[in-house]
Amino acid sequence: MEKTIPEKTVTSTGETKTVYRILFIIAACHLLNDSLQAVVPAMFPIIEESMGLTFTQLGLITFTINMVASVMQPVVGTLTDKHPVPYALPIGLGSSMLGMFGLALTPGFWPLVISVVFIGLGSAIFHPEGSRVVYLAAGNKRGLAQSIFQVGGNSGQALAPVITALILVPLGQKGALWFTLIAGLAVVFLIYIARWYKEQMEVIKEKRKNTTTTSPNKSVSRSIKGAIFILVFLVFARSWYTKAISNFYAFYAIETYQVTIAKSQIYLFIFLAAGAIGTFIGGPLADRFGRRNVILFSLVAASPLTILLPYVGPVIATILLAVIGIVLMSSFSVTVVYAQELVPSKIGTMSGLIIGLAFGMGAIGAVALGSLIDLVGITTTMILASLLPLLGFLTFLLPTDEKVREWYQA
Known part of the structure; x- marks a missing residue:
């Protein structure tokens, strides 16, 4: 069997180690980037009331931003695998800044859609390049490194309820203008990251002159494709369920528990903040117990809790949302690392595929769930969505971590 030699994590001096300084800065940028995206669903209760939008239209807005991000991410990842562009990172956040201006000032539905296209494009550039x-910077701690990065993003998403309660409710749609400052701050940080990134790629380029890279044989290649195909279903299950909660649970809480818009955001904050915690602990757990085992536990253990959630009262719901968030999102960074280790010669492509797939599946889910709510109501939709984590049993079909290592060691 031929051996694939992946890129090494190096410093400018050629050493292999974990560069925590870069990891924490890029995680902070991930937080800022995803907080910009979080503004879009956070504005839903505001624009639904002011513009008279239907749930289907709200789903279409989510579909637009997520589809742009999902379709473009693997494209960006593939192109930058061949021709790295370090300064694409600050350029991407510049696109998001333009989108935020439009989001704050747009007068109607279609200009709103165009604005979120710019935000989606910025995200599509940031995620695969940020993952690279x-x-x-990871060294030998890939699970931990990816968790640090992803917890930044999940923390940014968790800010959506806070954004709604503290900024958008009192200021309305124009309150989104404040987030152009966040985009500008991210651009400054990413210019610094881009300089470091450029130095590392120059070191790698020199090393590749004396390194021969080959590919796995056809039998292993088929197994890799099968594993990626299964990952698609796992990301689908997780993404649709998280979109059901993050986009529409506020409406469910308002209707079922008779709470205000501001108070309904507490449920979302608990779920998303817990998800950030789960994302952080998932990587180190995967480093110790295996990527496949954590992915399996994440979905299968969460499924009985998600099924129970629509039938409990408001107090128990807050507890369940916290536990579901931790357990379900513990596999988010792990699926990215697992995919990277399946194809270690195409880090950008695999990062773009898996993270982009999460956006894309979420986009389709937002439209489907929004339309389903219009047809059968919010309660029935939440009950049906609660069954999605059961697809986690497909994880048993994935190759073990040991098998993946054997493919590249034999």
Whole structure:
């Protein structure tokens, strides 16, 4: 069997180690980037009331931003695998800044859609390139490094309820203008990251002159494709369920528990903040117990809790949302690392595929769930969505971590 030699995590001096300084800065940028995206669903209760939008239209807005991000991420990852562009990172956040201006000032539905296209494009550039920076800075702690990166993003998403309650409710749609400052701050940080990134790619380029890279044989290649195909279903299950909660649970809480818009955001904050915690602990657990085992536990252990959630009262719901968030999102960073280790010669492509797939599946889910709510109501939709984590049993079909290592050691 032929051996694939992946890129090494190096410093400018050629050493292999974990560069925590870069990891924490890129994680902070991930937080800022995803907080910009979080503004879009956070504005839903505001624009639904002011513009009279239907749930289907709200789903279409989510579909637009997520589809742009999902379709473009693997494209960006593939192109930058061949021709790295370090300064694409600050350029991407510049696109998001333009989108935020439009989001705050747009007068109607279709200009709103165009604005979120710019935000989605910025995200599509940031995520695969950000994941490559993480890979370069990870050293031998890939699970931990990816968790640090992803917890930044999940923390940014968790800010959505806070954004709604503290900024958008009192200021309305124009309150989104404040987030152009966040985009500008991210651009400054990413210019610094881009300089470091450029130095690392120059070191790798020199090393590749004396390194021969080959590919796995056809039998292993088929197994890799099968594993990626299964990952698609796992990401689908997790993404649709998380979109059901993050986009529509506020409406469910308002209707079922008779709470205000501001108070309904507490449920979302608990779920998303717990998800950030789960994302952080998932990587180190995977480093110790295996990627496949953590992915399996994440979905299968969460499924009985998600099924129970629609039938409990408001107090128990807050507890369940916290536990579901931790357990379900513990596999988020792990699926990215697992995919990178399946194809270690294409870090950008695999990062773009898996993270982009999460956006894309979430986009389709937002439209489907929004339309389903219009047809059968919010309660029935939440009950049906609660069954999605059961697809986690497909994880048993994935190759073990030991098998993946054998493919590249034999």
